[in-house]
Structures are given as C-alpha cells and as structure tokens.
Amino acid sequence: MASAPPAPAPAHTAGPSLVDTLFQRSLDDLVKSLRADPSAAGESAAVARALSEIHREIRTPDAATKAVALQKLTYLSSLHFAPVASHPLAFPAIELLASPSLPHKRLAYLAASLSLHPASLSLLPLATHQLHKDLSPSASTATAHRHVSALALQLLGSPAAATAPDLAVHLAHDLVPHLSRGSPRAIAAAARVIAGSPSAAVPILFKPLAACLASPDPRASTAAAAAFCDLSAPPADAAPFLPLAPDLYNLLTTSRSNWALIKVLKLFARLAPLESRLAGRIVDPICQLLTHSSAMSLTFECIRTVLTALPAHDGAVRLAIGKAKELLAAADDPNLRYLGLLALGMLGPAYAMTVNDCRDVIAQSLGDADTNIRREALYLMRGMIDENNIVAIAAMLVSHAAKSDPEFANDVLGAVLAVCGRNVYELVADFDWYASLLADMARTLHCAQGDEIGRQLVDVGLRVRDARPELVSSARSLLIDPALLGNHFLFPVLSAAAWISGEYVDFTKDPLELVEALLQPRTSLLPMSVRAVYIHAVFKVLTFCFSVYVEKLGDSSKEVDVVFNELVIDQTVRGESKVALGSAEEQDIRASTVRKDPFSHASILYMINLIKTTVGPLVECNEVEVQERARSLIGFVHLIRDIQELNERKVADDDKQSRVNELVKTMRTIFCQELGPVSVIAQMKVASPEGLDLNENLAELTDIVSEDDTAPSTSIFFYPRSRDSVQTRDEPALSIGLSSLSEHRKRHGLFYLPTGKTEDEPSDYPHANDTLPSCSNETVSDDELKTVEPVFAGKKSKATKSRPKVVKLDGEDFLSSMIATTNILKEDPLSGALRGVLSGRDAKTSSAQRASDVNSEGMLNKMGTNESSSQQIENLGNHPTSSSRTSTQQNRDKKKGTNPPESDVKELRKHRSSGRSGHRQGKHKHRERSSTQPDIPPQAPVIQDFLL
Amino acid sequence: MIQAVMVISTQAKPRLLKFYNFQSPEKHQDIVRGVFQLLSARPDSVSNFVEVDGIFGPGTKMVYKHLATLYFVFVFDSSENELAMLDLIQVFVETLDKCFKNVCELDIVFNFNKLHTILDEMILGGQVIETSSEQIMKSVEEIGRLEKQSSTTSLIPKSISDRFSR
Incomplete structure (x- = not known):
C-alpha cells in the first residue's frame, strides 16, 4: 500500500480518482514509510511523495478521505516542517470544522489550531460561524457539547486566532456563559483573547473573568489567578489589576492549591511596588507559607516574592535568605542549588554581607559541572566585589579562569575586567597589583579578552602615573615571551605592551633587552598594525638610549677621559645615568643587578646593528604604516651615524658631536612630552572659529555631527600620526599650520568641519599632552580635567598603600547623562483598554480616546x-x-x-x-x-x- | 505563560511540537535545532533549567527532562514557576505512561493525535488547565468513547476508526 499506483495525468487534474480514495494511506502508513528510510534524503523524498499525494486527496468531496489527507498534512507540517504554504491547509480544515462526525471535527480543529497563520486569517471569518455554533448550547448530549465547546475554546486560545481582532469581537459574548460556569478552559481562552485584542474583549470578558477569581470552585479561581498573572506580566502595566487585590488576598490566605498560590504571589510581586500599603498586608501570610509549605515550588516563589517585592520587611527577608541558603545547601539537587543562587542574586546591595557569608559555597559553585550554576555563581561573585576584597576575589577568579573551559574562562575574565574597570577603576586601590593582574589575565589559557586588556593597560598608563613602573615591567614580561606571539587573541595586548614600553621607556630596567624583545624573529607573526607599534616603540627606546649615552659622553668628556668602550659597570657613570632616569625605584634594582650597561658604546652599536638587520628589510614593506615607521627609524639611525664614530675619535670632532647632540636632544624632546587621556567630549570644547557659522549651512548635518561628538566611548583616542609629526608640538610650525588651515577652510568652506576636527584641537582645546606634565592638579582640574581621588580618601584606611591619583575626564554628570536611558513609557494596549473601557465609557469610544485621562x-x-x-x-x-x-x-x-x-x-x-x-x-x-x-x-x- | 511544549528525540527528531505564541512555521526547524543543541550539550545530572532568551525572547526559560530516548521540554516566561514547570513535565510524562501503558518513543511516534489530545487537556493557550494525571486520563478516555460512538454512525475507513479506538 505504501506505493499507491500513480494516478494518470488527466485524473490528477480532474481530481482524485476512486482508486486514490480506496487505497489511501493512513497516517500510520505515512509514518511507517517515513521511517523506512531514515536518511535525510530518503525522508525528504518520502515527504515530497506524500505531499503530492495529499495535494490530490485533500480536494476530494469525500469527507473521510479529506480528513485523512488533512491529518497527514498536519503531521507533516508540524513534525517534518513540510512547507504548507503551497498546500493551503487552512481551507480544508475550516471546511471540516462543520463536520457532524466528531473525529473529523477534532482533526479539523487540531489542524486549525496548529497551523493557522496570521497570513491565513482572512479565512478565519469562515470559521467564526462554526465557532459560534460550537460554543453555544446545542441539542446534543451534555458531554458531547462539552467536548465540542472545548475544541472551540482550544482554537480560540491558539496563537494565531488569539490575535484576530474580528474573532474576539464576534465571539467574546459566547465565552461569557462558559466563564460564568467557571470553566478553566474558557478562562484560559478568555485570557488569550484579551491579550490578543484588548480593546474589543476587555469590556465583555473582564468582569466575568474577575468574578471567577472569587469562585468557590478552586479550579476556576486557580485558572483565573493564572489568567490575571499572565495578563499583568511585563511589559504590560500591572496597575489596572490593583483593585483585584482583595480577591487575591483572599486566595492567598485560603487557597490550598500550590498552583493558585504561586500565581497569586507572582501577581502580588507585581502589585506591591505600586501600592505601598500592600506589602505590609501580605507579608504575614507569605511568611506563614514560607515556614509551613512543603512544596519547593511554592517555597521558591515565596522567596522570590519577598526578595523582589518586600525588601523593606527585614524579618521576612531574613527568613527568605535562610530558606535560600537551605536550597543552596541541597547537595544532591542541582536544580535547588541553581535556584538558591538565583534567589541570592535577587538581593539588593543592602544585604551584600549576607551574600558574603556564602562566599565559600558560591566560590565552590564556580567549578560546578552545570553552566547555569557557574554563571549564577559568577554573577554573585561579581556583585560581591568591593574595594576591600577586590584583590582576593579577583585573584581567585583569575586563577579559576585558568582551570575552566574556554567559554566560562572568558566570562570570568570579562567579569573581572568589567568590575575592575568600572567607573574609571573606582574599586582598584593598588595599581601595581592591577598591572600585574592584567598581565596574568592575558597569559591565562583561552584568554580571548585581548582587546579589553590592551585597552585597560594603556588606559591605566595614561591615567595613573604611579602605576607606570609596574606597568612597564608587566609589559616587559609580556613582550619577552615568544610563546605569546602566536596567540592572535593577544595581539591587542602585545600592541599595548609595546606602546607602554616605548612611551614610558624611562622606567625600563634594561632597554637593550627590550629592543631585542621588540625585534625578535617571531614578531613576523604579528599583524601589520601591531608591528608598526613595535617599530615605533623601538624608535622611542633608541632615542632614549642615545640621549642618555650622549649626555653621559658630554659629562664625562668634561671630567676625565673615561674609557667608554669597556663593558664593565662603571659606578660613577651609572650614577649619572640614574639621575637621568630620575627614578628612585630604578636605582635600587640597578645597583643590585650586574648586567652590561645598556648605555655603553658597545650596546649602542649592537642596537644599531640589530635595527639595521631586522628593520632594514621592512623599508620595502607593502603595508604603509610599517613601511613609514621602518623608514623613519632607519632614517634616524642614518642621521646619527656619526654617533658610532664618537667613541673612536674620542673628543676629536666637536662639530659632529654637537650635531649629534642636537639631533638626539630634539628627538628626545619629541617623545618626552607626556600623553594624557582625551576627554570624550573634547570636540565640544572647541570654540568654532570666527566667521564660521555652523548652523547656517550645516543644519542638515547636525544629527550626524552630534552623534559623533557624544559617542559614549570610554576608550582613549590616539592620533598616532600627529604624535609622529614634529609639527604638532613645535610652536612655529603650529602657527604656520594654522594659517594655512584657515586659508584652506576659506576655500573649501562647507566640507571642512568633519575633517577639520583634529586640526582644530590644538588651537582652542588645550592639547591633551599639555595638561599633565605640569602635574599640579589644581591647575589642571579647574576646567577640562578632574582628578578623582578625594572620593576614596575616607575608605582607604585599611589599604596599606594610598591610592594613586587617577586622572578622570568627563565628570559624572556627563557619564550619567550618557547612561540615562530613554525610558519611554510604552502605551500598553491592554492596560489602556482596561482603563478606557472601565472608566464607564462605552466600548466604542473607549478604544478611540483612552490614554489621555487614563x-x-x-x-x-x-x-x-x-x-x-x-x-x-x-x-x-x-x-x-x-x-x-x-x-x-x-x-x-x-x-x-x-x-x-x-x-x-x-x-x-x-x-x-x-x-x-x-x-x-x-x-x-x-x-x-x-x-x-x-x-x-x-x-x-x-x-x-x-x-x- | 507556557510558550512551547516540545518532545525531541535524542536523534534530534521532533516528536511533538506545540507553540503557544505564534512562531512562523519557517522558524520551527531552526528552533528545534537550537533547542536540541542546547540540550545535547548538557551533561546528565545537572540542573534542568536553561535560559533561552536567544531563541524565545527575553526572560524565557526552558525546563527539560531527559527520559530514555526523549527530551521533554517546556518553555515558559516569568509568569511561571520553574519548579512547578518541572512538576508539570512529570504530570505529562505520567499521563503518557498511563495512557500508553509504559510509554516508549514508538507510542509517541505513532500517536500524533492522541498526544495532542492529552496535551490539550492539560494546557490551553499557554495556561495550565489541569494538573491531575487521573483527571486528564479520564477526559482522554471519554473523548475516545465519544469518538467511537460518533464513528460507528458514520462511514469512516477502518484505518481512522482504529486509530481513535485507543
């Protein structure tokens, strides 16, 4: 039978033949044929064959054949995802709804409720009459009628039908008698109809539904509580349900059904925040339920209600916390442990101490096999961190990340970075620790947070002066490790480390080693953008070494003719170089280290040779960034080639030496100016130049411009090109630039603004780089910079180290304004309808003009x-x-x-x-x-x- | 409310799908695939809850039970209690067990309509309407009797009346 004889072509178009009807395959046959060949291809072939067969059968006038075809089609569309669009399922289904045979009717209703599509709703009016008939009392037996109306209610509650406004208008009245009988089915269907088309259904259905809440029949009251719980669920507004409170309270105190109690608790959790007196009233019954209930579901619901809606009732909260801890202690049931963690997560900051008590359990849960439990535990850990325990918890989390699977490890690292970096590192007091923590995180196995770690490394460097020595040593440890160069997630970190080493080279203990690390062979694995940063860092280090060397040379030539080409440590010279370094910390370590002097002539020569061999080839590089930097580095080395001869000829050529001196000093001054963080609203502070009316011709661009300026970025903006070019720092060059700038602007008028941004900056907005070196915070903070330290002054009593200054731009008000969400109150159709209709106007006007006097x-x-x-x-x-x-x-x-x-x-x-x-x-x-x-x-x- | 009820075999084949919020039919296959991926990634003896915001929208959770070769999955939103849903799965499975006398996957494969009948006695429009498996059993048996009565009076191919006889 599986292979029904294919109908001849004429018969196919003319409609089903008798043969088709007689040898029709039943659903069981279809299922068997589908299972005969379980391969995907075999199955899809079987589905296709069945569909063509059904297509033929479903047009037969014989109800029985049609019903079987419909059943098969329903099955295929539901479980085999057969495309029904080409086989209009809705029409035959609606045809069969009227069948006097109950099995056919059931099939039709099932087909309709499973596959009615909002797009096929145009067919629904055809069904309206039948639904009306099936819902109305009929001559048939009571049981038969009950079943038929149950089918109709089922269809009314199905997703597609519930959204059909016409259906609600026509059939809402038919629901009322069922509701007044307290049928749970009718209650559930009414809830769906109300949710689907509030304006039409609320005036008719709400009252009878509310009456069910007080019904003596527990099935009806439970169903009604569930219905109202569903209707009041966010995003709907719960306020219109406040008047139900008395009935709900009655249920809360008298009902014995856990289902009903859970729904009532959920409703109260939504209502309590709206009416302050409600909480005091319900707290006692809830506590009683909490202590006496044996059902875990109800207990958990009580906990949730207390923790979310009754935070002011300390006794109840303590009781709930106790219960939550019991859940947490359920060793054999991961579900309860998960829910226990979930409950603790609902606690506000006021009960942070209580959560802290469970720290061990929570920390243990971080290693649970269950991802749910791990995630909740991490969430709790995150909330627990404050300035006193941040060191312990962050270290614990990072060590935990090393043991976890990749996904969770990154969740953990992400959480640590987010918490520590929050609000410009407000929790971090010890930045030396944080610098090494960042490096540790980067080295964690599976670390994929390179972008954020890199950003924070640079950001800390810019904002916290005192952290720089430690940052540099962390950066060194990252740079010298060749293994890290193969991990593409770490490229942003390495880029940041290279930048830090170059920018804060003064703190480097061993520039020679640094240059070697930056030029090691495996750097060829780096992407070009990072290589460019590496080469530029080498440039800075080299400049620094030269300047120290030249200075040393000058000093010593005045005193004695000390031999420079010796590789031994010369204490007197070292002392001078220390002065140049100007770091007290440096001194100690330097003195204790026995290593060759990086500022000796040999070291300088070695460096130059290293650069020539490794960077030399890059001059031909395809990538412009790399090529440019390589060229400038090689060019610089070439310029000061005389430095090599300085030593040999000793003091012979004063001319040459002074030229080299000059060069080295100039280069050094370029790099020794400190970079500061740039305010995200820096552009706003740029006064527009005279004669440029921004509003006149650019009105249509305002949107774009304002978007640009207020982009909520916490990162720092660099303009690497401007750091490269000497002009931006040089006063005369700057003024020349400005004059040509204004000329250019005159000529190009309109187009100027977007590109002119960076050029505008130096003139009106104090350059970011200028603000810090003076370092007196008073002068700096009065306008564009704010140092935020005092906030922490009080809390720091425990910390052994005082918190260093953290440069913070953009005052809180600005940040908060960025965060301020546009909390637009959505006009909720349901509550709107509820209010409008219930305020005594008749249904028609209510839907039109509610809202205003809601x-x-x-x-x-x-x-x-x-x-x-x-x-x-x-x-x-x-x-x-x-x-x-x-x-x-x-x-x-x-x-x-x-x-x-x-x-x-x-x-x-x-x-x-x-x-x-x-x-x-x-x-x-x-x-x-x-x-x-x-x-x-x-x-x-x-x-x-x-x-x- | 309950957003969906699914029974999926460990071979990733859907055995029962019922959505109480409209999901376009084209998406059904993706949903089943997504849910199955989540389920199959979870080891035994871990908690039965999974957050499925990505599939069913914000705030939705799914609770499942893995029994023999089948996953029984209920998807629900913030208006339902997690443990109550777990109980409901238990009710559903118990009812199936009673209706089919030691239910196995084949029963579920070959009784598409009856499965829906049972489910419809338990949940309507995403609302739970009955939680007692005895009561559900009774209703389902009554429907069976009624259909038999009805089918004896009409001319229906034997294959259909057979199917509804139990």
Whole structure:
C-alpha cells in the first residue's frame, strides 16, 4: 500500500480518482514509510511523495478521505516542517470544522489550531460561524457539547486566532456563559483573547473573568489567578489589576492549591511596588507559607516574592535568605542549588554581607559541572566585589579562569575586567597589583579578552602615573615571551605592551633587552598594525638610549677621559645615568643587578646593528604604516651615524658631536612630552572659529555631527600620526599650520568641519599632552580635567598603600547623562483598554480616546459591578478627586446627562461592615452599586480601606 | 505563560511540537535545532533549567527532562514557576505512561493525535488547565468513547476508526 499506483495525468487534474480514495494511506502508513528510510534524503523524498499525494486527496468531496489527507498534512507540517504554504491547509480544515462526525471535527480543529497563520486569517471569518455554533448550547448530549465547546475554546486560545481582532469581537459574548460556569478552559481562552485584542474583549470578558477569581470552585479561581498573572506580566502595566487585590488576598490566605498560590504571589510581586500599603498586608501570610509549605515550588516563589517585592520587611527577608541558603545547601539537587543562587542574586546591595557569608559555597559553585550554576555563581561573585576584597576575589577568579573551559574562562575574565574597570577603576586601590593582574589575565589559557586588556593597560598608563613602573615591567614580561606571539587573541595586548614600553621607556630596567624583545624573529607573526607599534616603540627606546649615552659622553668628556668602550659597570657613570632616569625605584634594582650597561658604546652599536638587520628589510614593506615607521627609524639611525664614530675619535670632532647632540636632544624632546587621556567630549570644547557659522549651512548635518561628538566611548583616542609629526608640538610650525588651515577652510568652506576636527584641537582645546606634565592638579582640574581621588580618601584606611591619583575626564554628570536611558513609557494596549473601557465609557469610544485621562479609577468602577469585590467600592464616595478625575467626570456627565447624588457614606460603611460574607447577595448590591458608580473613587483609598 | 511544549528525540527528531505564541512555521526547524543543541550539550545530572532568551525572547526559560530516548521540554516566561514547570513535565510524562501503558518513543511516534489530545487537556493557550494525571486520563478516555460512538454512525475507513479506538 505504501506505493499507491500513480494516478494518470488527466485524473490528477480532474481530481482524485476512486482508486486514490480506496487505497489511501493512513497516517500510520505515512509514518511507517517515513521511517523506512531514515536518511535525510530518503525522508525528504518520502515527504515530497506524500505531499503530492495529499495535494490530490485533500480536494476530494469525500469527507473521510479529506480528513485523512488533512491529518497527514498536519503531521507533516508540524513534525517534518513540510512547507504548507503551497498546500493551503487552512481551507480544508475550516471546511471540516462543520463536520457532524466528531473525529473529523477534532482533526479539523487540531489542524486549525496548529497551523493557522496570521497570513491565513482572512479565512478565519469562515470559521467564526462554526465557532459560534460550537460554543453555544446545542441539542446534543451534555458531554458531547462539552467536548465540542472545548475544541472551540482550544482554537480560540491558539496563537494565531488569539490575535484576530474580528474573532474576539464576534465571539467574546459566547465565552461569557462558559466563564460564568467557571470553566478553566474558557478562562484560559478568555485570557488569550484579551491579550490578543484588548480593546474589543476587555469590556465583555473582564468582569466575568474577575468574578471567577472569587469562585468557590478552586479550579476556576486557580485558572483565573493564572489568567490575571499572565495578563499583568511585563511589559504590560500591572496597575489596572490593583483593585483585584482583595480577591487575591483572599486566595492567598485560603487557597490550598500550590498552583493558585504561586500565581497569586507572582501577581502580588507585581502589585506591591505600586501600592505601598500592600506589602505590609501580605507579608504575614507569605511568611506563614514560607515556614509551613512543603512544596519547593511554592517555597521558591515565596522567596522570590519577598526578595523582589518586600525588601523593606527585614524579618521576612531574613527568613527568605535562610530558606535560600537551605536550597543552596541541597547537595544532591542541582536544580535547588541553581535556584538558591538565583534567589541570592535577587538581593539588593543592602544585604551584600549576607551574600558574603556564602562566599565559600558560591566560590565552590564556580567549578560546578552545570553552566547555569557557574554563571549564577559568577554573577554573585561579581556583585560581591568591593574595594576591600577586590584583590582576593579577583585573584581567585583569575586563577579559576585558568582551570575552566574556554567559554566560562572568558566570562570570568570579562567579569573581572568589567568590575575592575568600572567607573574609571573606582574599586582598584593598588595599581601595581592591577598591572600585574592584567598581565596574568592575558597569559591565562583561552584568554580571548585581548582587546579589553590592551585597552585597560594603556588606559591605566595614561591615567595613573604611579602605576607606570609596574606597568612597564608587566609589559616587559609580556613582550619577552615568544610563546605569546602566536596567540592572535593577544595581539591587542602585545600592541599595548609595546606602546607602554616605548612611551614610558624611562622606567625600563634594561632597554637593550627590550629592543631585542621588540625585534625578535617571531614578531613576523604579528599583524601589520601591531608591528608598526613595535617599530615605533623601538624608535622611542633608541632615542632614549642615545640621549642618555650622549649626555653621559658630554659629562664625562668634561671630567676625565673615561674609557667608554669597556663593558664593565662603571659606578660613577651609572650614577649619572640614574639621575637621568630620575627614578628612585630604578636605582635600587640597578645597583643590585650586574648586567652590561645598556648605555655603553658597545650596546649602542649592537642596537644599531640589530635595527639595521631586522628593520632594514621592512623599508620595502607593502603595508604603509610599517613601511613609514621602518623608514623613519632607519632614517634616524642614518642621521646619527656619526654617533658610532664618537667613541673612536674620542673628543676629536666637536662639530659632529654637537650635531649629534642636537639631533638626539630634539628627538628626545619629541617623545618626552607626556600623553594624557582625551576627554570624550573634547570636540565640544572647541570654540568654532570666527566667521564660521555652523548652523547656517550645516543644519542638515547636525544629527550626524552630534552623534559623533557624544559617542559614549570610554576608550582613549590616539592620533598616532600627529604624535609622529614634529609639527604638532613645535610652536612655529603650529602657527604656520594654522594659517594655512584657515586659508584652506576659506576655500573649501562647507566640507571642512568633519575633517577639520583634529586640526582644530590644538588651537582652542588645550592639547591633551599639555595638561599633565605640569602635574599640579589644581591647575589642571579647574576646567577640562578632574582628578578623582578625594572620593576614596575616607575608605582607604585599611589599604596599606594610598591610592594613586587617577586622572578622570568627563565628570559624572556627563557619564550619567550618557547612561540615562530613554525610558519611554510604552502605551500598553491592554492596560489602556482596561482603563478606557472601565472608566464607564462605552466600548466604542473607549478604544478611540483612552490614554489621555487614563486613570485606574475606571477599574474600580468596573469592579463595582462585580459581585465579589463590590464592597470595596462603597466607601469611596467622597474622597478627594485627583486632577485627572475631573476630566473623566465631566466626560461622564455629558454622557449620562445626570449626575446622581452622592451616596451616603455612612450607609455604605455600614454595608461594608457586613463584610465579605455577604458579598454574594446579588440584587441589593447591584442597586447600590448603580448609585455609587458615578462617583468614581481614586484607587488608593480602596486599598486603604481594605488594608486597614 | 507556557510558550512551547516540545518532545525531541535524542536523534534530534521532533516528536511533538506545540507553540503557544505564534512562531512562523519557517522558524520551527531552526528552533528545534537550537533547542536540541542546547540540550545535547548538557551533561546528565545537572540542573534542568536553561535560559533561552536567544531563541524565545527575553526572560524565557526552558525546563527539560531527559527520559530514555526523549527530551521533554517546556518553555515558559516569568509568569511561571520553574519548579512547578518541572512538576508539570512529570504530570505529562505520567499521563503518557498511563495512557500508553509504559510509554516508549514508538507510542509517541505513532500517536500524533492522541498526544495532542492529552496535551490539550492539560494546557490551553499557554495556561495550565489541569494538573491531575487521573483527571486528564479520564477526559482522554471519554473523548475516545465519544469518538467511537460518533464513528460507528458514520462511514469512516477502518484505518481512522482504529486509530481513535485507543
């Protein structure tokens, strides 16, 4: 039967033949044929064959054949992802919905609920009538009717149908009798319909749904609680559900169903932040549940509710923390441990100490086999870090990263970098430690955080003077390790290390070794951009060595003719070079090290030869950056070639020596100016030059320009080219540059601004490099720089070392303004509809003009017509009206024509005192309500009366 | 609400897929693949929860149970309790076990419609409507009886009535 005879072509077009019907394959046959050849190709062939067969069968007038075809198609589209678009599934399904045979009907409903597509919704009106019929009471037996209506409800709750507004409009009324019977199915379907098309469904369905909440049938109340929980879920606004609080409270205290309690707790967790008095009211019942419940799901929900919604109730929080720790201690159940960590993660900073108590358990969880547990543990660890324990925890985390799998290792490293770098290293007090930690992180196996580590290395170098010696030695350790050169993740780190070694060469203990490291053969593995940095670093180191050497030469020639070409350590000379170095720390180490003098003539010659052999070939390099730097380096070496002769001829040629001196000194001054961090808003501080009206012709560019300027970057911007060129530092050259600049600007007018940025800077904004060398923070900080130290002064008592200055640009206000999120309140259609509809206007106008005078008082009004919660309304008569209320009221006055006199408050109170027990006396209340209705109370008092 | 219920075999074949939030059919295959990748990467004896923001949107989690050759997966959002969902999987599996008398993967492969019937008795539109496996069993049996009644009065090929007889 698997191979049904292929129908002849004419029959195919004319429709299914009798043979097809007789030998139709059932779904079981289809499944068997699909399983016959499990290979992907075999399966797709079988699917294709089945589809063509179904295509034929589904057009038959015979209902039975059609039903089987539909069933097969549903199966294929659901589990074999058969493209249904070419086989319109919806139409035959809707045809069969009307079948008198229950199996056919079921098939049709299943097909429709599984595969109705918003695109096929145009077909849905065809089904509306059938759904209406199936939902209405029929002549058939009670059980049959129940099943048929269950099918219809199922379809109404299916994702595609729930979004069809027409369906909601036409069928919402049919749902009402089912809701008043308290059918969980109808409640669930109503929730979907309301969520899908609030404006149409809320006026009809909300009241009966709210009534279910107070139903004596636990199935109905549970389903209703679940429905409201779903409707109030973010991003929806929970405020319109506040008036349900009394019924929910009732459920909370009386329900025995864990499902219902969980949903009620979730609802309260959303409502409590909206109404301050609610928390005090629910805290006791929740604590009772917490202590007495044996169900873990309920316990966890209580913990979550307390920790997220009742943070002010210390007793409850302590109880919840205790329970959370119990979860954490569940050795054999990873689920509970995970949830325990999750619960601790909900604790605010006020309870940081409590989390700290569990540090050992959490640290242990970092090594758990479960990625969930590890991630939560890391999150907690991250939150635990403060300025006192940062050294211990960061070191622990980094050592942990070394043992973890690559992905988690990088999560850990990323977390450490983020925490330490937060807000310009506010937690880091000991930057020597941090510099070596950064180097350690870079060396961690699997480290893929090179970009951030490199950025922070440079950033610390720029911002923290005191950290530079340690940074340089960390950089050295990274540079001399040939193994690191093969790891492409570390290229940014190596680039930063090379830059640091070049920029802060004064702190280098051994420039010769540094040059060797920077020029080692494996540097050919580096990308060109990094090689360029390496070569430039060599340039700086070389300049530094020359200047020390030349200085030494000058000094010594004045005194004695000391022999320079000896490779021994000459203490007197060394002493002088130390002065040049100017670092006290350097001195100690230098004195203790016995190594050849890097500033001796031999060393200089060696360096020059090394550079000539290794950098020489790069002059021909294809990459311009590398080529340019190689050329400038080689050119410099060539310029001062005379230096080689200085020693041999001793003091013979004064002319040459002075020329070399001159050259070396000039080069040295180029590099000895300190680079500072650049403010991200530096461009804003540039005053526009006279005669340039930025707003006139560039109006259309404002967007682009402002975007550029405020880009929230924490990184530092370098303009490497400007550092290279001597002109930017040279005063006369600068002025020449400026004059030509303004000429150029005159000629090119409009196009100038974007490219003119960097050239503008030196004139108006104090150059970043100028700000620091003077180093008196007072002068620096008054305008564009702020040093942030005092903040920490108080806390530093424990730290053995005082925290060095950290240069911080861009005041907090700026940063916070960057962070400030545009918290646009989205107009939520559901709550909008709830409010609009419930404020007494009829359904049509409500959907059109709600929103403006949104007020949840409408909700109360609505609740007033609801038996279960009617009594809350009654005492509300005379409360002061809010401003928004007046508009609502006027609105209503117009509509109703009359404004009934306000009810007698006392009478109402009396009524209320009869309590909840009387709340089912229908008619009397209804009358009462109709009189109170027009006086719509603001929401707060309702809760108050209930709560107090 | 519950966003989806899936049963996926350890061979990455979907055995039951039901989405309660609309997912375009073209994406179903990718979703199954993504979920299976997450599941198969997890060793045994670790927690049963996985965050699936990447597949089902922010705040969604998935809870699963690995039984024999099948993964039973429920995807849910912040309106559901994690452990309650784990219990619900248990209810579902228990019900299957009762309906099929020691359920195995083949039962699930060959009973596409019945599986949906059971699931629909338990969850509607992403809301849990019944949590007692006895009650679900009862309803499913009743449906079976009703269909039998109905099918005896109509002319239906034997293959179909067979399938609904149990």
